[in-house]
Every structure is written in structure tokens, then in C-alpha cells.
Amino acid sequence: MAVDHIITKRFNIVDAHTLDGYLASGGYRGLRRALEMVPSDVHEEVKTASLLGRGGAGFPAGVKWGFCPPGVWPRYLVVNGDESEPGTYKDRLLMERDPHQLIEGCLIASYALGLSQCFLYVRGEMAEAQERVAAALNEAYEAGYIGKNICGTDFSVDIVLHWGAGAYIVGEETALLESLEGRRGMPRLKPPAFPASFGLYGKPTIVNNVETLSNLPWIIEHGGAAFAELGGEQSTGTRMFAVSGHVKRPGVYEVEFGVTTFREIIYADEYAGGIAGGRELKCFIPGGASAPWFYEEHLDLPLDKATVDQAGSMLGSGAIVVMDETTDAVAACHNLVRFFARESCGKCTPCREGTAWMEQILSRVLHRQARPDDLDLLLDICDNISPGFAWPPKMTTICPLGPSAVSPVISALGRFKDEFETYIAQSQARPRIPVASG
Amino acid sequence: MSRFIDENLRLAREIIARYPKPRSAMIPLLHLAQEQNGYVPQDAMEEVAELVGVSSAEVLGTLSFYEMFKQIQPGRYQVNICHGISCFLCGAGELLSHAEEKLGIKSGGTTPDGMFSLEAVECIAACTEAPALQVNYRYSHRSTSEGFDELVDALAAGDRTDIPEHGILATVRQRIPSERAAGASSPDVSEVPVWLGEG
Ligand SMILES: Cc1cc2nc3c(=O)[nH]c(=O)nc-3n(C[C@H](O)[C@H](O)[C@H](O)COP(=O)(O)O)c2cc1C
Ligand code: SF4
Numbered sequence: 001m002a003v004d005h006i007i008t009k010r011f012n013i014v015d016a017h018t019l020d021g022y023l024a025s026g027g028y029r030g031l032r033r034a035l036e037m038v039p040s041d042v043h044e045e046v047k048t049a050s051l052l053g054r055g056g057a058g059f060p061a062g063v064k065w066g067f068c069p070p071g072v073w074p075r076y077l078v079v080n081g082d083e084s085e086p087g088t089y090k091d092r093l094l095m096e097r098d099p100h101q102l103i104e105g106c107l108i109a110s111y112a113l114g115l116s117q118c119f120l121y122v123r124g125e126m127a128e129a130q131e132r133v134a135a136a137l138n139e140a141y142e143a144g145y146i147g148k149n150i151c152g153t154d155f156s157v158d159i160v161l162h163w164g165a166g167a168y169i170v171g172e173e174t175a176l177l178e179s180l181e182g183r184r185g186m187p188r189l190k191p192p193a194f195p196a197s198f199g200l201y202g203k204p205t206i207v208n209n210v211e212t213l214s215n216l217p218w219i220i221e222h223g224g225a226a227f228a229e230l231g232g233e234q235s236t237g238t239r240m241f242a243v244s245g246h247v248k249r250p251g252v253y254e255v256e257f258g259v260t261t262f263r264e265i266i267y268a269d270e271y272a273g274g275i276a277g278g279r280e281l282k283c284f285i286p287g288g289a290s291a292p293w294f295y296e297e298h299l300d301l302p303l304d305k306a307t308v309d310q311a312g313s314m315l316g317s318g319a320i321v322v323m324d325e326t327t328d329a330v331a332a333c334h335n336l337v338r339f340f341a342r343e344s345c346g347k348c349t350p351c352r353e354g355t356a357w358m359e360q361i362l363s364r365v366l367h368r369q370a371r372p373d374d375l376d377l378l379l380d381i382c383d384n385i386s387p388g389f390a391w392p393p394k395m396t397t398i399c400p401l402g403p404s405a406v407s408p409v410i411s412a413l414g415r416f417k418d419e420f421e422t423y424i425a426q427s428q429a430r431p432r433i434p435v436a437s438g
Numbered sequence: 439m440s441r442f443i444d445e446n447l448r449l450a451r452e453i454i455a456r457y458p459k460p461r462s463a464m465i466p467l468l469h470l471a472q473e474q475n476g477y478v479p480q481d482a483m484e485e486v487a488e489l490v491g492v493s494s495a496e497v498l499g500t501l502s503f504y505e506m507f508k509q510i511q512p513g514r515y516q517v518n519i520c521h522g523i524s525c526f527l528c529g530a531g532e533l534l535s536h537a538e539e540k541l542g543i544k545s546g547g548t549t550p551d552g553m554f555s556l557e558a559v560e561c562i563a564a565c566t567e568a569p570a571l572q573v574n575y576r577y578s579h580r581s582t583s584e585g586f587d588e589l590v591d592a593l594a595a596g597d598r599t600d601i602p603e604h605g606i607l608a609t610v611r612q613r614i615p616s617e618r619a620a621g622a623s624s625p626d627v628s629e630v631p632v633w634l635g636e637g
């Protein structure tokens with residue numbers, strides 16, 4: 001399908017990351033347009049675009065912006081560039097290849113909402129993204145696009161590049177704010193800590209993902225209505241999806257949102273090109289490690305938020321991980337659970353203890369040292385973290401990380417229970433191994 | 439002593455001034471300390487504590503939460519091999535075993551000559567380029583065993599000048615020219631932004 005690329009349109013321009021390259025390809029036109037408008041009209045355009053957040057939760061940006069309580073100042077913008085959900089790879093590309101587009105997006109948001117300072121929180125492990133963004137910021141400051149009296153107007157805002165230091169949970173928006181305040185990145189209890197009303201230093205704060213903000217220059221230049229015309233009814237515009245795992249052409253593809261199907265993006269030649277080695281599909285994760293798995297029967301669903309939610313999973317952070325028939329479901333499940341066990345911040349008991357226990361049990365199964373009732377124990381722990389295994393999950397925890405660890409277990413056990421049972425049947429029962437030993 | 443050298447102290451003050459509250463500069467300052475020393479020594483933590491106005495226990499509390507900060511000197515080259523789901527599906531396990539054999543250390547270890555540290559890490563946002571690894575946070579995509587050997591040999595021979603030693607995170611830093619700065623926005627000063635007008 002021939003769709004105009006919005007956010008990746010400069011990816012094949014070699015010098016797009018420099019100010020010259022950016023300006024030569026139409027850069028900062030959205031900002032100039034915004035500066036000719038009243039701020040509230042800029043906000044209206046974003047509402048009209050019905051731009052869904054690209055960081056995971058998929059909440060409409062324009063609506064979220066509206067949650068800033070009137071008359072409370074200052075307000076801050078925090079850009080979530082912590083990208084660490086397994087399978088997710090798009091924000092780093094946007095920062096490396098087109099950093100000015102992100103900067104322009106930050107400026108447009110700041111102008112629209114009266115945000116008086118912006119913090120660009122970039123994952124620490126991304127040295128090149130840090131360098132590209134820093135260089136772009138330096139150029140944009142020199143050229144008068146950031147800082148005092150932007151483009152000669154009375155609009156002034158600083159954008160501060162902030163280095164992260166490695167912790168997945170910091171991607172959760174309230175943990176991000178804790179980290180930005182110089183603390184351990186542990187999520188805050190919501191309510192009261194909805195960032196739009198109680199965010200950085202307790203002030204109204206907009207937290208948006210890198211990809212979300214990168215859409216703003218196009219939206220303001222072409223209008224929210226033009227954006228909303230692209231894509232599906234609610235899932236508007238285009239969106240980046242990383243297709244990884246057992247496919248012929250793993251890659252990051254920008255496609256029309258809400259229209260393109262999983263079958264197309266996984267199998268079509270212009271996208272991932274099908275399963276590598278001519279093998280069969282076993283299952284795929286539609287939206288990053290936290291998402292319940294999909295199977296053959298889901299292939300014809302469109303990449304549409306509402307549809308995927310209804311089918312019992314989520315598009316999350318745009319990360320499609322494909323597993324072929326040779327994949328060991330127990331090993332894949334263990335791999336995903338280990339991730340959450342390692343990344344749990346430790347603030348709530350069901351997550352801190354539960355994910356660690358789950359990892360140990362799965363590791364025991366995988367090493368053929370399982371006990372006969374291990375699967376029951378596993379389900380019992382899952383039920384303690386996410387009662388009833390509902391979708392969207394019910395939670396006994398402060399943030400969704402704990403319930404995320406439950407997704408792969410319920411998926412793998414639901415579909416491939418026989419593989420677990422085979423491991424257990426082959427196990428030399430060693431019932432004396434303590435579950436929670438180091 | 440590993441307190442900040444003059445240039446870094448000046449930089450540290452500049453960074454602190456960008457934030458509405460000094461404590462927000464803690465992580466960037468710890469990166470600066472790690473850049474100067476290759477890790478964050480005790481007296482560096484104390485100095486960061488003084489600079490941002492908290493106790494050194496609080497600095498340790500924050501620092502110990504984040505994986506990138508090292509409290510003991512790692513190898514000159516920190517080799518991080520991703521074992522996240524996409525890399526796992528594409529052979530990260532074999533790559534890691536090969537790396538352990540090539541370097542003669544287990545994941546989590548450092549070679550006796552202090553050149554290499556090896557770690558299995560979680561997803562590093564290169565999933566479509568699996569298996570992925572980083573050396574001092576510089577990427578190698580679609581790594582093979584042969585490619586790994588070449589990389590390690592080149593590093594050992596000093597041929598990879600594009601990869602700075604451990605601690606140096608980014609070779610380009612943000613500069614905010616003072617005449618262009620809008621200034622940090624204090625949470626304690628409630629002012630309607632001028633461009634919104636009176637309404
Ligand atoms: C455990 C966890 C990790 C998250 N990691 C990220 C992340 O790395 N990047 C991101 O943009 N959002 C992440 N999110 C979602 C953020 O909390 C938040 O919803 C998002 O940044 C808001 O931006 P958006 O509305 O533009 O999507 C994470 C959420 C959770 C619960
Ligand atoms: S659910 Fe897990 S990661 Fe989230 S706050 Fe609780 S302990 Fe921390």
C-alpha cells in the first residue's frame with residue numbers, strides 16, 4: 001500500500017539530522033505555522049488529528065493535554081525517550097535520524113500548552129541518539145529555534161537533554177518523573193500522581209513519547225483533519241512498527257495505522273516478507289513483551305488499537321515479535337518473565353516477590369527439575385498479581401509491570417500447555433530445592 | 439582523589455543551573471563522574487551529594503538503582519550482549535556462549551588484563567537487528583561469532599578509535615548559550631507564560 005510516510009520521511013536523507021538538512025527538507029515549517037496561530041488553536045488541531053500516544057497506553061494526546069488544570073503554573077513537558085520494552089525499536093531511530101523533527105514537536109507542544117520548560121529524557125544506553133540530539137539542540141539554539149524569543153516572537157522555552165542511566169521501569173511515566181527528580185525510578189501511586197495535574201515537582205506535566213511528539217510538525221503544517229483522514233477511524237495517521245524475530249526481513253516499517261493487517265506487515269514482500277526459512281508461524285506478540293500473544297487466527301486483524309484491545313491484547317509500543325514453529329514456548333515464556341523479574345522496581349510485594357518466583361519456577365521447568373504441581377503454583381502467583389487474568393488486567397500492584405509478567409505465562413500455558421507438561425514429565429523431581437533461593 | 443577536575447566542576451555547575459531544582463542534576467552528574475573515572479568512586483558520590491544538596495547516602499540510593507553506574511572499575515570495554523526476546527529468538531544464546539569462550543570469562547566478569555567486561559543485558563532497542571550487542575554503548579547489529587572475534591581483536595589492538603573508553607557516554611554535549619537561554623522554570627514561581635497573553 002502506498003502511504004506517504006510522515007515521521008520516517010527523512011530517513012533516506014543523509015544529512016536530515018543536521019539543521020541544514022532538516023531545513024532543506026521542509027523543517028520548522030510546522031513551528032512557524034504554529035507561531036502564527038493562537039496557542040489554543042494549535043491544541044485544537046492536535047485534538048482534531050486524534051493522535052494516539054505511541055508510548056504504550058495509546059491515550060489520545062490532545063485529550064491528555066486537556067487534563068492540565070487551568071491557572072496552575074508552571075507546566076512542564078517531559079519527553080519519554082526511554083524506549084526499553086523488549087521488541088521495541090523506533091524512538092531510537094527517530095532520535096538518531098531526525099532529531100530536529102522531535103525538537104520541533106516539543107516546541108509546538110510547549111507553545112500550545114504554555115509549557116515553560118521541556119526535559120528530553122533519553123535512555124542512557126543510546127550514545128548515538130544522545131549525540132545526535134545534543135548536536136541538533138545546539139544548532140537549534142544557535143539558530144534561534146529554542147530558548148529566548150523563539151523565531152523573534154515572545155515564545156520562550158528551554159529544552160534540556162537529560163541522560164537516563166539504565167532501568168526499564170523508568171519508562172513508566174511517574175517513575176520517569178521520580179528519576180528526573182534525582183531519585184530511584186519507582187512509580188508513584190495514581191491517583192493522585194496523574195502527571196497532567198501532579199507531575200514534575202508536583203506541577204502539571206505532560207509526558208509524551210518520542211514518536212507521539214514527532215508527529216506534531218506534520219499535523220500542524222498539514223492540519224489535524226488531514227492526519228485524521230489517514231488510517232482508521234480511531235487509530236489515525238501512520239505508525240511505526242518494528243517486526244522482529246523469525247521473519248525474512250526484520251525491520252521498522254511506517255504504515256497506515258488501523259488499516260494494514262498483521263498478515264500484511266509480517267508476510268508482504270515490502271514489509272517483513274514472511275517467516276524465515278519457509279517455516280510455519282507458531283505465534284506472535286503484537287505489541288511488546290507485555291502484550292498477550294496472538295496466533296494464526298489473528299493474522300487478518302488490522303493494526304488498529306480498538307480491534308487489538310478487543311481481541312485480548314494490545315499494540316503497546318508497536319513491537320511485533322514473530323516466533324516460528326521451532327520456538328520452544330517454555331523457553332520464550334521464561335525469557336519474557338525473566339525480563340520483568342529483573343526489571344521490577346521492588347515497590348510492591350506481588351510484583352517484587354511474584355515475578356522472581358515465576359522466573360525461578362519457569363527456570364526449574366526448563367531445566368527439567370520441575371515439581372508435579374509447579375504449573376498450579378505458577379498460576380496461583382499470576383492470580384495474586386493479576387486477579388482472574390482479565391484483559392485489560394486487574395492489578396494488585398502500583399503500576400502495570402507486574403501484570404505484564406503474567407501475559408506471557410497465561411499465553412504460553414493457554415496454548416502450549418503440552419510443552420510445559422512434557423518438560424515436567426521429563427523432570428527429575430528435586431522437591432527440596434527452595435523456590436526463592438538466590 | 440577522584441573529585442571533579444576543574445573543567446568538570448564548571449560543567450557540573452552549568453548542568454545544575456539548567457534544572458529547576460539541583461537534585462534533578464544527580465544522574466547527569468553521576469555520568470560526569472563516571473566519565474572522569476570509568477566508574478563512580480565513593481568520594482565522587484560525596485562530591486555530587488554536596489553539589490546537589492543531599493546526603494551521600496541518597497546519592498548511593500539513587501545510583502544503585504541504575505544499571506549503567508558502576509561502583510567498581512569495569513573493563514576498558516564493557517561488552518553488553520542482548521538476551522531479550524528478539525535477540526534470543528535469533529541466536530543470542532549462542533553468541534553469548536561464544537563471547538564467554540572468546541574472552542575466557544563468564545557473563546558478569548572482567549578479563550584479568552582489565553580490557554573487557556562481559557554482561558548479558560535486557561533489550562537495547564535494536565530488536566530488528568538481532569542479535570545485537572554494545573561495546574561501551576556503541577552498537578553492533580546482526581552479530582555473528584566471526585564478527586564478534588573481529589570486533590574483540592580490533593578493540594584489543596586499539597583499532598577501534600570510534601569507541602571511547604568506558605564512562606564516556608556521548609562525545610557531543612548540549613551547550614545552552616547564556617544569551618539564548620530562556621532559563622530554568624522554578625516550580626515555586628507561578629507565572630502565566632507571556633505568549634499565552636492575559637487570558
Ligand atoms: C513498565 C512501563 C514501561 C514503559 N516504558 C515506556 C517507554 O519506554 N517509552 C514510552 O514512551 N512509554 C513507556 N511507557 C508508557 C508511559 O507510562 C506513558 O504512558 C507514555 O510515555 C505516555 O506517552 P504517550 O501518551 O505519548 O504514549 C511505559 C509504561 C509502563 C507501565
Ligand atoms: S508493579 Fe512492579 S515495577 Fe510496578 S511499582 Fe510495583 S514493584 Fe514496581
Ligand code: FES
Pocket residue numbers: 086087088520521522523524525526560561562563564565566568570
Ligand atoms: S531484544 Fe535484543 S535489542 Fe531488543
